Amino acid sequence: MKTISLLIVLLVCVTIVIGGKDYYEILGISRDSSPSDIKKAYRRLSVQFHPDKNPDSKDKYIEISTAYETLSDPEKRRVYDQYGEEGLKQGHGGGGGFDPFDIFANFGGFKFGGGGQQQQGGGGMKQRGQDIELDIEVSLRDLYIGRTTRVTQKKQILCTKCRGSGAKKASDVTTCSGCKGSGIKIKTQQLGPGFVQQFQTTCDECGGKGKKVTSKCPHCQGKKVETGEETYTIMIERGMIDGQQIRLEQYGEEAPETTPGDIIFKIVTLPDKHFKRVGENLYYNMSISLLEALTGFSKEITHLDGHKVPIERVDVTKPGFVLKIQEEGMPHHSFPSQTGDLYVEFTVIFPTEITSQQKDDFKKLLKE
Ligand SMILES: *[C@@H]1O[C@H](CO)[C@@H](O)[C@H](O)[C@H]1NC(C)=O
Ligand SMILES: [Zn+2]
Ligand SMILES: [Zn+2]
Numbered sequence: 001m002k003t004i005s006l007l008i009v010l011l012v013c014v015t016i017v018i019g020g021k022d023y024y025e026i027l028g029i030s031r032d033s034s035p036s037d038i039k040k041a042y043r044r045l046s047v048q049f050h051p052d053k054n055p056d057s058k059d060k061y062i063e064i065s066t067a068y069e070t071l072s073d074p075e076k077r078r079v080y081d082q083y084g085e086e087g088l089k090q091g092h093g094g095g096g097g098f099d100p101f102d103i104f105a106n107f108g109g110f111k112f113g114g115g116g117q118q119q120q121g122g123g124g125m126k127q128r129g130q131d132i133e134l135d136i137e138v139s140l141r142d143l144y145i146g147r148t149t150r151v152t153q154k155k156q157i158l159c160t161k162c163r164g165s166g167a168k169k170a171s172d173v174t175t176c177s178g179c180k181g182s183g184i185k186i187k188t189q190q191l192g193p194g195f196v197q198q199f200q201t202t203c204d205e206c207g208g209k210g211k212k213v214t215s216k217c218p219h220c221q222g223k224k225v226e227t228g229e230e231t232y233t234i235m236i237e238r239g240m241i242d243g244q245q246i247r248l249e250q251y252g253e254e255a256p257e258t259t260p261g262d263i264i265f266k267i268v269t270l271p272d273k274h275f276k277r278v279g280e281n282l283y284y285n286m287s288i289s290l291l292e293a294l295t296g297f298s299k300e301i302t303h304l305d306g307h308k309v310p311i312e313r314v315d316v317t318k319p320g321f322v323l324k325i326q327e328e329g330m331p332h333h334s335f336p337s338q339t340g341d342l343y344v345e346f347t348v349i350f351p352t353e354i355t356s357q358q359k360d361d362f363k364k365l366l367k368e
Helices: 002-019 023-027 035-048 055-071 074-089 100-106 140-145 290-295 356-366
Strands: 110-112 132-138 147-158 173-175 184-192 195-202 211-213 225-236 245-248 263-269 275-278 281-289 297-302 308-313 322-325 342-349
Touching (some): 023 055, 055 074, 140 275, 225 263, 290 342
Parallel strands (some): 281 342
Antiparallel strands (some): 184 195, 245 263
């Protein structure tokens, strides 16, 4: 008898899980994916299935957005993990109305340029985590042709097992009985006969959180966070300048009840063997022989991307002479089709010795 009722309960549970949609499957990610994996998957799919691109995929897009909306919210994700889609519908997670076309607009994504004001996505009064600032070393060549690079970095993330609740199971988080969830205790003090003063204090039983964890998450020992590793894909765009910042919004360290800060990569240009950059212009030193200085020459410079720039002179080239070659400099970051110029400065290599015969010949040749 007991076994049968247990079986029925089990069957009901299984039906609920099967009946709901698998948000992880929709986003093509595993159940222990980190928030930024979720974000990445959503970013990729939402671009692919955005109705602006193909109107037939509207349903798919809504499905993706709904999955993301749930899994990107630690609280909703916890409810979903435990109760499935039904759990969310039954209001375990709270939460209000949601328009999938709205988050697309809110999606911060990559932003270039210094500073920038932080926009809060209407999420209420959540605390904001600290930004992480990192230098990223790039060659002048990378800045000339642009490239995508990957950086792996350790950071604090929400515990992947309890999603930041610190509890073993969702049911291990209970409302504090000392303050009934308010986080505040009202105390009274007798000041004198007939005089009673009431005052509020932070609840000492829950530390003002209003909740208590009865059984700690064994994975993080109730700390709610762990150290994780994340690989960032960074776009080095053509013409970016030294010191320029690449800001990945909300990819910073994670903490409970906190909106992650940003991760900011600062470009540090590595010195190049041949070229120097000043603003949008490039500088190059070229050595020529005395003969070439006097009679002219035809040479070439191998540019940062490997293309050849012909350098020709028919006139006399004095030491220190600077030749300007238009539009062979760095691309402008905002308009990569526009480029600066290339300045070639000449050094004349003089012979270290000269024979008496050559001396006489030169004298004859150069006599005025
Ligand atoms: C060219 O040579 C001068 C003198 O040695 C040096 O100051 C300058 O930085 C060099 N420029 C480049 C582009 O290497
Ligand atoms: Zn309390
Ligand atoms: Zn945990």
